[in-house]
Amino acid sequence: MDRRTYLGALGGASVFGAGSGVGSANATWWFSGPTVETESGTVEGYEDDGIEVFEGIPYAHQPVGERRFRPPETPAPSWDGTRDATEFGPRAPQPLLLTTLIDSVGEFVGEEDGCLNLNVWAPEDAEPGDKPVMYWIHGGGYNFGSNRFPGGALAEAGDVVVVAVNYRLNALGFFAHPEISAENPSTPTNFGYLDIRAGLEWVQRNVEGFGGDPDNVTIFGESAGGHAVLTLLTDPEAEGLFHRAISQSGPINEPLYSLSELETRGTEAAAELDCGDDTLACLRDTDPETLAEAYGVAGAIASGATSGQTPPVEQPALIIGVDGEVVRDHPATSIENGEFHDVPVLLGGNAEEYQFFLEFTDDTVPESEAAYRDRLQRIYGDFGDRLVDAYPVSDYDSIEAAYIDVNTDDFFLCSDVAVTDAITSQGGTAYRYVFDDTPTIPVTLLSEDPGAYHTAELSYVFGATVTQQKLPTGINGPGDWELRDRMQGYWSNFAATGDPNGGSLPEWPAANQNQRRVRLQEESVTVETGTGDGCPVFRDVYDRLRSIDR
Template sequence: MPSNTSLQRYLTPVLLLGLLVVSNCAPERPQQTSAPQSTEEPAATDPTLRTIESGRLSGLIQENGSLAWRNIPYARPPVGDLRWKLPQGVENWDGVYEAVNTIQPCPQFVSGLSAGIPDTDGDGIVGNEDCLYLSVYAPSDIPEDEALPVMYWIFGGGNNSGYAGDYNGGILAESQDVIVVTVNYRLGSLGWFLHPAILEDNASGAAASGNWSTVDTIAGLEWIQDNITAFGGDPDNVTIFGESAGGGNVMSLVTSPMAEGLFHRAIVQSGGIGTTSIEAGINYTDDTVPGHAHSSKEIVNMLLIRDGLAANRDAAKVLQDSMTNDEIRELLYSQSASEFLKLYNPNAARNYPAPKKFTDGTVFVEQDPLEQLASGNYNQVPIILGTNRDERRIYLYGAWADTIRSDPEEYIRFAHYPSLQWKWRGVDNLARRMTDAQQAPVYAFRFDWDEQQTREDGFDMGIAIGAAHSTEMAFVFGDWGVGFINPDMLYDPSTNAGRDALSDAMMSYWSNFAYSGEPGQGRSNNLPEWQAWQNGDGNPKMIILDSEADGGIRMSTEEVIQESIKASFMAESWSDPQNRCRAYLSTFAGTAAFDQTEYEGLIEGGCSRE
C-alpha cells in the first residue's frame, strides 16, 4: 500500500471498448460503497476466517467449493479532499469484516460494462467514488506447506468503464491451484487528471503526477505483498494479467519504475502501450505546446462557461488565468462525479476522450514507451502478449447486420485489417523489441475460436462475432458468464465440448506460466509445447489457440509488420469500393502508415467524405 517503504520512496522525485451488447442479462446488484462489518464472533471452524494487516475478515464458500473474500478495501475511499490524491493506507477495523459483497464500480457512464448496476437517479452514470476494493479467490484445499502463485487481474473497459466485481476468479483458482485477485481502480478523468491547482504545496513525485489510477493498481500490488500470505498466496510469485485497457495497464506496470519488484510475470490480452505528455494533460489547446481538447485547463474553461461565469472560451481563459489556485481547486472539488464526467461526455457514450498516463518522470518515464522497451529500461519479466483474430468484429456487427447476411465475405474482409493492425500494435511490434532487450522469454498467442451458434433467424454469430475482442476472457476464467454478450445468444451446445476443452487448455497454460514463468505444455503437461517468440524469419512466433475441430492448438511462424498489412490491404478486392476507403481509415488512420495522398486515390472518383 502507499504507506509502505517501496511506494513512499516515490513521493519525492525519482525519475476500447465502444461495445455493442446483444443482451444485458446480469442480475441487478444493490449499490454498495463498502462491505459491512460484524461485531459477532464467527465460528472457530469458519474456513474463511483470516487476519490481515487491517484486521480480521471472513468470506464465503462458492458453489464450486472455492473460497472468496470480496470487496476488501485496499485504500481509503478517494473522496472529498482525497479525490485526485495518491491512494492512502486503510484504517484498521474492529471486529470481523464480512468480505462477501460484490465490488461496485467507480463512477462511469451506463453501458454494457455496467450491466446489472442500477442507475437509481437516472443521470446516466453509475458507481461511487468510494471504490478502491479488491477480491481474493482461493482453492478449497489450500496447502499448509506451500504458497500458491498469485494472479492479479486488471479488468478492461477503455479505462473509462468496467469493474472488478464482474469477474469471479473462483473457477480458475479451484481448477488450477492459484490465488486470483481482482482489483478496482479509478477510471477516466477521476483516475487521470492533473491541474496545478489541485496539487498540495511542494507536491512532487507520484503525488504530482496526475496518474492516480495507475498508482491504484500499484497500491493493490503493495496490498498483496503485505497480506496475500494470509490467503495462501506467495508474494514472491505474482502474475499480473489483464484484457483490453486492463492489458494496457499491465504494460503500464511493466514500464513503471514504481512497480519494480511487485510482480514476477505478466500476461497482456488484447492490450497495447501508450502514454501522454504532461503538457497535453494540462495546457490550453492554443498554448505553444498545445494541450488535449480535454486537458485540465480546457475542462476548467468548460466549467466556467457551464456555470455562466464566462460567455465563451476566450472569456473563460482570461478568467481562469486571473483566478488563484485555491479558487480553481474549490471549483473542481465542488463538482459531483456526475457533473464532472458530463463535461467530457455530454452524449453519455461509454468511452470519452480524456488524456491519461502522463509521462511525469516518476510513474511513467519521460521516454516514448516503444523506445523504452527497445532500451530494456523497464521491469523485465517473462511475458505473454496476445490478441484475438477478429478483434474488431465486436464493434462492427450491429451496424453491419445486413451485410453479414447478404455478403459475409465483405464483412470479414472489412474487420480483418484493423484486427491485424491490433495484433501488430499489441503483440508483434512489442515482442520484437522485448525479445532483443530482455533475457526473460516473450510468448505470444492468437485466439481463433469462432464456433458460435447460428440464431433461429439465420444470423450466424460465428461470422458476426467470431474470435472478437473480449471473447477469450471466458476461456481464461472458465466461466461462460464472463464477458459482455449474453452466453445464451453466443454459444452453440453442439460445439460446447470443444469450447470447454480449449478453456481447460488455456487455464492450464495461464496457470503453468504463473507457476514457472513459461506456459510450456500447461499444468497438465499434455498440451502442445508453447514456444517463446524468436526474432527472425521462419522462427516460432505465436501459438494459435483453437478447438480441435478448427485445427487445434498449434505453433505458427506468422509475423505481422506494418508493410505486410499495407501490401495485403492494397491487393484486396471489395464488393463496395467505398468500403475500401472506410477500411483504410479504420486500419491506418492515426498511424505512421496513413498516407493522405494514397487514401484520396484509393478508388476511382475518390473516397466519400461522409
C-alpha cells in the same frame, strides 16, 4: 491465525455488524465463513465449491474529499471486529457504455466512496504462502469496468490464488490540471494507474494469509488492463511487485496524451464548470458524472475518436497519459529501449478484435473498394496506400472483413509483434498467441457471426459458463470446455513457472525472431510463424506516432 478457522454461530452473528460489513446471502446463517487477518483487520468470506472467496476488501483509504486527485493512501483504515467480505464492493464511478451488457442500470453507475477494493479467490487447501498468485486488472479503456469477475473457476482449475482489483476510472482516475501538478509534482495525474500499483503492494503485504506466495505473482489483464500490465513492466516503482506478466489485447503502441494536453483539457473542464478562483476545491466537490462529462471520455471505445469517422490517427485512444513522473515515457518506447523488468511475458490478441468496436462505436464499414482506399488514406496519411496493398479487398470475403483485419492488426496483433520483437531481441522471454474462437453465448449485441471479437477470450480464461452472469458471454458444450481447459492450463502453468507448457497440453514454443506464436482454437492449437504484410507498415506507423511532439 489459520485462515480456515471457522467461528461458531454466535461468534459469527456478533461480528457481522462490526466494522463496515453487512450480512450476505452467500453465507449460511448457522455458520460463518473462512477468516483471514489482513493489515487492516480480519475479513470473513465464504466457501464456494472448494474455493474460499473474499469480496470487497479495501486496500487503501477511499479517494473522496481532499483525497480526490491524489495518490492512494495506504494501508486502508483499520476496523474493529470482523469485516464481512461476502459481497462485491462498489465499483468506481463510470459511464454506462458496455456496462449495459452486464447490468441493467442507469446511465452513470458506481460509487467513489468504497471503490478502492479487491476480491480474492483461494483454494481451500492452500497453506500460507503456498500458491502462485494471479493479479487481474480489468479492461474498459481506463473509463469503465470493474473487478466483478468469476475468479473461482480459474483458482480451482489452476490451483492459484486470484486477486482482482478495482481502480479509479475516467476523470476521477486520470484528471490533470496545473493546480493538481503544483500540489503534487511527483504525481500529477494517472491516479487510477497508481491504484493498480497500490493493489499490487497490498498483495505483497497480505496475500500470504490467503495462501498466496508473494514471491510468485503474475499480473494479467485485458484491453486497458493488458495495457496496464505492459506499463507496469516498464515502471521502476513496480520492481519486485510481480514476477510474470500476461497481456491480453493490450494496445500498447497506441499514442498517449502528454501531461500538457491533459492539463489543457482539465483547465477547459474547470472553465466549463465555472470553478472560479478556488479551482481544486470546486473540482473536488463536483459530482463524478458531471466531472466526467466536462473532462470528456477519451478513446475509440467510447466515441470512435480513432475510427474511420475522424481523420487524425494521432488522436489517443486511451485516457492515460505520459506525465513524466508516474508514467515516465511511452511504455512501448521504454520496452524498445530495454527499460523493462526481466520477467517472462505472455501476450496476444483475438483474430477479429475490431468486430466489437464496429458494434459499439460510430465507425462504419466503407461501402466500396474506393471508399476503403479513401478511408485508409484519410486515417493513415502516406501509409494508407501501403496498407491497401497489404490488406487488399480481393484477399477477403468482404470489405468488412478486410477493414476488421486492418484495425485488429493496428490496435492489437501487430502491436504484439512489435513488443515481442523488442523483448526477445534483448534476451527476454515471450510467448505470443492469437485467440481464434467464438463463445457459444457471444455478446448479445454483436452480429450473428462475430468471430473472435474483443473480450471473447475472457469466458475461457475465467471458465464462465452460461449460468455465471458476471461476464457478458458464456461457454457451453464439450468444445468450449476443452478450449477453456487448455487456456486455463496454459495461463496457470505460466503463472506457476513462467512457461505455459506442462502436462498433456499441446506444445507452445517461446517466441523468436521468426515471430512464433500459437493459434488457440476449439479444435486445435497450431504453431505459426511470420507476421503478414501489414505489421511492417504498422511498425512505421507506431514510430511516426511516437515521434510527434505532443
